[in-house]
Amino acid sequence: MKNLEKSxxxxxxxxxxxxxxxxxxxxxxxxxxxxxxxxxxxxWLNSEKTPAFTEEYERLLKIADETRxxxxxxxxxxxxxxxVELVDSHDKKVVLAACxxxxxxAGDKPDxxxxxxxxxAQKIEDLI
Numbered sequence: 001m002k003n004l005e006k007s008x009x010x011x012x013x014x015x016x017x018x019x020x021x022x023x024x025x026x027x028x029x030x031x032x033x034x035x036x037x038x039x040x041x042x043x044w045l046n047s048e049k050t051p052a053f054t055e056e057y058e059r060l061l062k063i064a065d066e067t068r069x070x071x072x073x074x075x076x077x078x079x080x081x082x083x084v085e086l087v088d089s090h091d092k093k094v095v096l097a098a099c100x101x102x103x104x105x106a107g108d109k110p111d112x113x114x115x116x117x118x119x120x121a122q123k124i125e126d127l128i
Contacts, residue, residue: 008052
């Protein structure tokens with residue numbers, strides 16, 4: 001949202017956005033804190049009459065979602081790296097559990113008859 005458009009928001013609307021994005025307060029609690037009705041907050045969130053508020057809220061939600069995804073990807077990669085490290089453990093049970101988890105994540109559910117197919121071996125190499 002451009003700075004000019006942001007000035008279209010009242011102080012209460014800016015505070016509402018802050019509370020919506022940075023607290024776990026319910027809409028009724030936010031309305032009470034701002035001394036507005038719950039309907040007013042609902043109208044700000046859903047009404048075509050307040051496009052500046054709605055657009056800013058959607059922009060903030062998008063940023064929060066992108067941040068969550070970026071953090072998740074980073075943590076997921078660290079978790080996978082740790083799992084691959086465990087394959088080299090001195091504890092055979094840990095190695096077995098790590099190998100099983102890697103195979104599961106690669107999409108293979110080895111059964112008793114599996115003798116190390118090329119597909120499974122390639123998927124493990126791709127992960128490692």
